[in-house]
Amino acid sequence: MSDGARPAPGQRTPESAARSAVVIGGGLAGITAALALADAGVRVTLLEGRPRLGGLAFSFQRGELTVDNGQHVYLRCCTAYRWFLDRIEGAALAPLQDRLDVPVVDLAKPEGRRLGRLRRDPLPVPLHLGRSLAAYPHLSLAERASVGRAALALKGLDLADPTLDAQDFGSWLAAHGQSARAIEALWDLVGVATLNAVAGDSSLGLAAMVFKTGLLSDPGAADIGWAHVPLGELHDRLARRALDSAGVRTEVRSRVTSVSAMENGGWCVEVPGERIKTDAVVLAVPQREAYELLPPGALDAPERLLEIGTAPILNVHVVYDRKVLARPFFAALGTPVQWVFDRTHASGLRSGQYLALSQSAAQDDIDLPVAELRARYVPELEKLLPGTRGAVIEDFFVTRERTATFAPTPGVGRLRPGARTKASGLYLAGAWTATGWPATMESAVRSGVSAADAALRALGRPRPSRLFAFEEAA
Numbered sequence: 001m002s003d004g005a006r007p008a009p010g011q012r013t014p015e016s017a018a019r020s021a022v023v024i025g026g027g028l029a030g031i032t033a034a035l036a037l038a039d040a041g042v043r044v045t046l047l048e049g050r051p052r053l054g055g056l057a058f059s060f061q062r063g064e065l066t067v068d069n070g071q072h073v074y075l076r077c078c079t080a081y082r083w084f085l086d087r088i089e090g091a092a093l094a095p096l097q098d099r100l101d102v103p104v105v106d107l108a109k110p111e112g113r114r115l116g117r118l119r120r121d122p123l124p125v126p127l128h129l130g131r132s133l134a135a136y137p138h139l140s141l142a143e144r145a146s147v148g149r150a151a152l153a154l155k156g157l158d159l160a161d162p163t164l165d166a167q168d169f170g171s172w173l174a175a176h177g178q179s180a181r182a183i184e185a186l187w188d189l190v191g192v193a194t195l196n197a198v199a200g201d202s203s204l205g206l207a208a209m210v211f212k213t214g215l216l217s218d219p220g221a222a223d224i225g226w227a228h229v230p231l232g233e234l235h236d237r238l239a240r241r242a243l244d245s246a247g248v249r250t251e252v253r254s255r256v257t258s259v260s261a262m263e264n265g266g267w268c269v270e271v272p273g274e275r276i277k278t279d280a281v282v283l284a285v286p287q288r289e290a291y292e293l294l295p296p297g298a299l300d301a302p303e304r305l306l307e308i309g310t311a312p313i314l315n316v317h318v319v320y321d322r323k324v325l326a327r328p329f330f331a332a333l334g335t336p337v338q339w340v341f342d343r344t345h346a347s348g349l350r351s352g353q354y355l356a357l358s359q360s361a362a363q364d365d366i367d368l369p370v371a372e373l374r375a376r377y378v379p380e381l382e383k384l385l386p387g388t389r390g391a392v393i394e395d396f397f398v399t400r401e402r403t404a405t406f407a408p409t410p411g412v413g414r415l416r417p418g419a420r421t422k423a424s425g426l427y428l429a430g431a432w433t434a435t436g437w438p439a440t441m442e443s444a445v446r447s448g449v450s451a452a453d454a455a456l457r458a459l460g461r462p463r464p465s466r467l468f469a470f471e472e473a474a
Contacts, residue, residue: 019459021280022047022269024256024293027055028441029429030284031239032084032448033455037282038246039464040456045276046248047269049255052236056401057441059232065347066230069399070315071339071358073193077213077221078442080449088238096225103327104189106138107383108334113137118189120219126151128219138185138333147186150176155216157208159436165413169207170200185333190214193331193339195438196311196360196405206408206438226329229346259283259293259426267425280455284429284448287406298423304415308432309407312400314362316377317343319395323353324387335380336365352394355381366400373398405439406432419450425458427451 019042023034026048034046052058057072074081076096085091101119116137120128126148133144153176157164169191173183183199194210195202214222227234243250251271258270259281269276283290291305299305329341339358347354357377359365365373374396382388406412416434419427429451430444437443456463 019043019461020045020278021282021455021459022267022276022278023282023284024259024269025055025282025284025430026050026053026250026252027284027430028057028081028084028235028444029055029431029448029451030282031235031243032080032445033282033284033427033429033452034243034248034250034448035087035246036449036452036464037280037455038243038248040452040461042280042456042459042461044246044248045278046243046250047254047256047271048250048252051252052232053239053250053252054232054235055444056404057231057235059230059236062395062397065319065349065354065395066232067317067347067399068227068231068315068343068356070313070401070404071226071341071343071356072231072441073224073226074441075214075221075225076223077217078225078440080445081440081442084441084445085234088234088242090234090238093229093234093238094225094227097223099220100223102224103330104138104185104333105330105384106185106333107380109137111386120222123219125216125219126155129215136186139182143179143182146177146179147182150178151211151216154208154211157204157212159205159209159212161205162413164205164208165203166410167204168200168410169202169204170198172204173199189331189333192360193358194440195408196313197408198361201361202408203410203412205413209436210438226341227346256293260295261423261425265424280425280427280459282427282429282448282451282455284451286403286430287432290428290430294421295423295426298421298426299417300422305417308412308415309409310403311360311405311407312362312366312402313404314359314365314373314401315399316357316359316373317354317395317397317399318357318378318381318393319349319352319354320388321352321392321394322387324385324391325353325355332384335384336376337380337384340381340384357381366402370396370398408438419447419454425455427454 021037021042021044023030023046026046034044038044059066059068085094099120104116105114119132121131188198191199254271256271260268262268267278267281287305287308291302294302325342331339337357341356343356344354417428418434429447431439433447435443435446
């Protein structure tokens with residue numbers, strides 16, 4: 001299908017007037033699919049069961065605070081999510097670092113010698129990280145040298161090789177000379193945050209994709225971006241405004257009860273009190289919900305969706321009566337604390353400081369009572385941040401996402417379906433589908449693009465050139 005000009009938002013042409021689609025799920029995958037279809041002139045209805053858009057990247061009110069359920073970041077190499085931010089006119093609200101710079105504090109070292117940094121220089125790959133790695137104080141000289149050798153071996157892996165999916169990253173690292181300390185202080189520092197699993201529990205294919213794309217593809221690929229406003233401002237308010245401008249009918253608090261094929265080749269989507277007839281359906285919901293809504297015969301082995309495991313993320317929120325952290329974020333070693341972010345300005349806090357701890361692969365902590373989590377993490381923050389020792393904690397709470405991501409275990413690749421199903425006119429989207437990426441905002445947006453692309457081809461509609469511009473930038 002050749003590229004076509006993008007219609008003005010909401011514009012309809014006579015030949016497209018009868019072409020319609022229903023997108024089920026208002027997370028990033030569903031929003032993307034709905035925008036893409038509407039931009040191509042398709043009449044779109046977006047149905048979301050929750051009272052808001054944004055999926056698992058959302059905000060809520062806690063008194064005067066606007067709280068994100070979890071800290072989400074993206075990288076410069078996340079070209080699809082960057083397109084999404086541009087499309088909803090939110091890029092300025094979630095800026096990227098000028099240059100990768102990650103402070104790493106090792107609690108096992110004496111005070112005054114705990115800080116290291118992972119940052120890049122304006123040099124070609126792999127020299128861009130050479131000086132930072134050579135000076136990284138959390139590894140021995142021999143470990144730093146071995147990391148470089150492993151990185152070169154990783155760069156040589158073919159991401160299209162299906163055998164990588166069956167291997168675990170931890171075993172591969174050990175076979176390539178990586179010590180337990182090197183895995184903890186470098187590979188897992190990055191991998192746990194991006195994969196939501198330690199190296200030994202991660203597919204080599206997914207881990208190789210993360211490190212090759214983020215650290216070994218382009219000097220600026222791993223520069224970090226994050227929302228400087230509540231996530232709800234981006235993924236709900238601005239996204240809804242973009243959907244409205246594109247002519248999408250958006251319904252929240254509308255939980256779909258069934259999806260069924262009609263004799264004329266169309267589809268019927270049922271919500272309480274309404275039956276919507278349409279030409280195409282995009283299921284942009286978690287894998288278990290997709291399994292429950294799939295009509296018979298849509299996938300050869302639908303039970304595989306239930307074999308895709310999930311992994312939790314815990315976020316610990318602490319509000320102090322004074323400023324205790326001078327930098328926007330840091331990562332930690334030698335402590336249960338993983339990543340700490342300053343959310344003061346974004347939350348609307350007017351005095352004191354609000355820190356959010358993002359704890360991935362949190363199977364051991366996810367169900368602990370708040371009191372136990374406070375007893376576990378507050379003393380760790382006092383060790384990491386001397387300024388907290390005399391500060392008063394004005395609020396302490398946690399947010400839990402027990403099924404935050406799909407588990408990137410070895411073999412998961414064979415379980416992840418593509419956008420197309422065997423049922424004509426029915427498509428799948430979600431970070432858990434076969435995007436090649438782990439469960440990230442980037443994967444979610446890419447899945448929405450893939451589902452929309454497949455639907456547009458079947459509907460005979462041109463691909464909006466603006467939508468697919470990010471593919472050329474990737």
